[in-house]
Amino acid sequence: MPLHRLLRDLPIDSKGAMTGSIANRILLQPRSLSDALKMLRDEGPLTPLAGCTDLYVSLNFGTLKETRFLNLWGLDALRTIDVGRDVLRVGALATHTDLIRSKHVQQRLPMLVAAAREIGGVQIQNRGTIGGNVANASPAGDTLPVLAVADAVVVLQSAGGSRRVPFNEFYTGYRQTVRRGDELIAGFEIASLRGRQWFRKVGTRAAQAISKVVIAGVKDDEVRLALGSVAPTVIRARRTEAVLARGASIEDAQQTLLDELSPIDDLRSTAAYRRRVAANLLAGFLAS
Numbered sequence: 001m002p003l004h005r006l007l008r009d010l011p012i013d014s015k016g017a018m019t020g021s022i023a024n025r026i027l028l029q030p031r032s033l034s035d036a037l038k039m040l041r042d043e044g045p046l047t048p049l050a051g052c053t054d055l056y057v058s059l060n061f062g063t064l065k066e067t068r069f070l071n072l073w074g075l076d077a078l079r080t081i082d083v084g085r086d087v088l089r090v091g092a093l094a095t096h097t098d099l100i101r102s103k104h105v106q107q108r109l110p111m112l113v114a115a116a117r118e119i120g121g122v123q124i125q126n127r128g129t130i131g132g133n134v135a136n137a138s139p140a141g142d143t144l145p146v147l148a149v150a151d152a153v154v155v156l157q158s159a160g161g162s163r164r165v166p167f168n169e170f171y172t173g174y175r176q177t178v179r180r181g182d183e184l185i186a187g188f189e190i191a192s193l194r195g196r197q198w199f200r201k202v203g204t205r206a207a208q209a210i211s212k213v214v215i216a217g218v219k220d221d222e223v224r225l226a227l228g229s230v231a232p233t234v235i236r237a238r239r240t241e242a243v244l245a246r247g248a249s250i251e252d253a254q255q256t257l258l259d260e261l262s263p264i265d266d267l268r269s270t271a272a273y274r275r276r277v278a279a280n281l282l283a284g285f286l287a288s
């Protein structure tokens with residue numbers, strides 16, 4: 001069910017809170033970012049809700065246990081994409097369509113445009129946000145390897161202030177992050193990158209499919225690599241990067257990568273297939 005139908009079906013009470021027949025869920029409607037942060041501090045625990053494309057899947061599957069939500073969709077302060085002298089700043093509420101259309105992202109981080117283009121169909125790209133993709137913490141999230149390989153910084157904001165966490169330290173385990181319950185992801189900071197950027201997703205179909213393997217790379221004097229769907233969290237392939245920095249052949253780099261991955265068998269793919277594909281993708285990247 002689309003968000004606008006949930007909003008229509010749930011009556012709003014005098015305080016702007018929504019309650020309703022859909023399993024007695026409550027949706028708080030902040031008018032500003034500072035409102036939202038105060039609600040998280042004073043009225044939590046609350047589950048942030050952005051484009052709702054992941055949350056609705058859980059609702060439809062009957063696995064959405066949370067009952068109290070905070071609607072971020074109207075907080076335009078979290079939607080901006082701009083550049084400082086040496087940094088690209090992307091607000092958490094930027095949708096995948098916003099990323100595809102942004103001149104700043106096209107110029108500075110084309111691999112993020114490539115990732116956004118392969119997320120779902122147009123409807124999902126119009127609603128799904130980069131903050132939701134990251135906070136949802138699926139190891140298959142398509143923007144995650146891009147942020148990992150770019151050494152992005154996650155900006156977390158609470159009523160008490162903000163803190164910056166390196167993206168590569170944001171995940172602590174399968175679907176676990178360092179974000180506290182009173183914090184929102186406000187956005188991401190990405191320092192300028194030199195070298196060639198590269199992104200590949202392998203799924204059952206070209207679009208509308210969750211990835212079996214997703215990989216992003218940057219090739220300059222050295223090679224950087226990050227992969228999704230091959231471990232409990234997105235990973236930087238640090239050992240492979242290190243052997244390449246020491247001049248390893250493509251075959252040796254592939255072997256190191258195979259040792260570094262710990263994919264699982266699931267309904268989308270087998271571990272063996274994921275490992276083979278990741279190694280083949282690496283060879284293609286290095287040879288190009």
Ligand SMILES: Cc1cc2nc3c(=O)[nH]c(=O)nc-3n(C[C@H](O)[C@H](O)[C@H](O)COP(=O)(O)OP(=O)(O)OC[C@H]3O[C@@H](n4cnc5c(N)ncnc54)[C@H](O)[C@@H]3O)c2cc1C
Nearest residue numbers: 050051052053054055119120128129132133135141142185
């Ligand atoms: C049909 C379909 C196809 C899809 N295809 C793809 C695909 O190809 N690739 C892919 O990667 N994903 C895909 N997805 C998953 C989803 O669309 C993306 O992960 C999307 O970016 C989620 O963003 P959202 O704003 O809709 O998140 P929401 O559903 O609103 O939220 C997701 C999670 O993030 C939390 N959250 C959201 N924003 C914030 C914030 N600012 N701060 C803190 N927590 C926050 C929420 O509490 C929730 O736990 C697909 C989903 C569907 C339904």
